[in-house]
Amino acid sequence: MAKTVTISELRIDQRIQNEAFSLKEFEKKVSRVGKYYYNILLGDKTGEIRGKLWSENVDSSLESLTPGEIVSITGYIQEYAGKPQIIAEKITVVTDMAPEEFLPVTSRDRSMMREDLESGMQTVKNPHLKQILDLFWNDESSRDNYLNFPAGMYVHHGYVGGLLEHVWEMWQLSQPFLNIYANLDRDLYFAGLFFHDVGKLEELNIVGATIVMTKEGSLNGHVVQGALKVQSLINQIPDFPEDLRVKLLHLILSHQGHLEFGSPVKPLMLEALILSMVDTNGADMNQATKHIEKQADSDDDFTDYHKQLGRSLYKGS
Template sequence: MKYIEAFKESDRISDIYLIKHKQSAVTKNGKPYENLILQDKTGTIDAKIWDPNSAGIDDFEVLDYVEIFGDVNSFQGALQVSVKRVRKSHEGEYDPADYLPVSSKNIDDMYSELLGYISKLSNVYLKKLLESFFVEDQAFVKSFKMSSAAKAVHHGFVGGLLEHTLSVTKLCDYYTKAYPVLKKDLLIAAAICHDMGKTRELSLFPENDYTDDGQLLGHIVIGSEMISERAKQIEGFPKVLLAEMKHCILAHHGEYEYGSPKKPALIEAVALNFADNTDAKMETMTELFASTTENGWLGYNRLLESNVRKTSEI
């Protein structure tokens, strides 16, 4: 199989790809055509079917796996595929793992490392709370391992939520050593749970799109509700501890304009906000640099709010 990341102008392709997006359109001359986005585990590429009513175009829908016959060309500086023929593929002709972007790190190893942090919690209530999700709730565990951390921007791949959560937890663990004033159990527990709402905010791959709850509530509110619901099942869970835990989750984006309904009022919430922001931005730049061979300025990035480039080799 030829992966999308290896496409070059003038390539002729005849392989199976996942249909990420499909939309009918009309040219300026009134001729119908179809816009597609093809996906495999290495990325996506725009594609056009200029003659959708021709005999060589099978019927297919979004999220179908289809065999694409076409040519790679360049339009306004970006590669796209001009599709000549389409054949809907059948189960057994493809391996779904070839079409889903996946963390470069071992998912089971990362999860074991995360469980190690939970096992070291000394606060019995926080430990029970986290174990109820990350040890006892197998449906949650499966979803958490498979979820991305975002539809786009950073960690938008299978295992992305886990990878991001582990990175944030490690940063918070460092903070507790550098700043002993921090309550370690609260900060580590909040770090592990801070994005758990994304298991309900986003659907799993291959869709990786916002659910109704994701659109209406968002992962911050969803995560806070998940914590509240589960804490009620733990006898004697201290109200003040629950409030502090929820506050860290609600405030972890730091600013109202970034989606947090509260600004950090606890030092642990401040630390969590910094850790989350650090990992999100470092991963954004890492992914951006990995996606190009350009050494010059790469253009304005919305998350970073700046034009960016790689550091020189001098």
């Protein structure tokens, strides 16, 4: 089966015939007149589209469809509340397409970002920090996950390679600080930056063609999971200095910047302050850039309201 149209290409009144998408949500609802229907959310590399599917069009064997599966849809696009939505007339399961083909991927060069971070790693002279970085990076599955995982589900960098891109952008944003302020502990800063979101590897997972929150993510969150991961790496290194352990954990635990953003402590060291600033800068710029890109085709000079950023962005020139 081939994919002939992407979500970004769909237009109002367009008909689609057996087009493949990833199924991101599939929820049975009942209308005011007692008719059953499904709310669906479909995705591919280029974005997402909401839609509806009347239950008489759903074979009973499909009632147990789960998010992450690939489905083929026949139907048409209509406008709903100013946005396109799919009215699906037929849905079938697709088994001969790889789910990865439907996941959005970073638009930056992954090998370039990897090389830059590995060069940063090479500059670390402190033997214990070098050891903890090597211990993590030389483990194939940790490294693969770090290179492929998203940094979020919705808020920022929510795509394959998103974590790598997020850390790479933060590393670029850090350079002026490292040039201006001479007395920083650069080795500690790099290790803190590299590991600050390592808890996302346990908070999130890629299942089929969707990014999902894990039980650890829901119950403990990435800040605490990250600190636990770093502590478990430290436990494998004999004589890791106590002072360095506490400082490195502080950088991880304080990186969200504020207690209300999920950090148990505020940044209390210069390195931690810079880390939380560039974390916020990188996340905000990613959200703003993607929000403007997504709405490039609309005639309006301003985007829709962005909940996290608390504003509509200007996209006119």
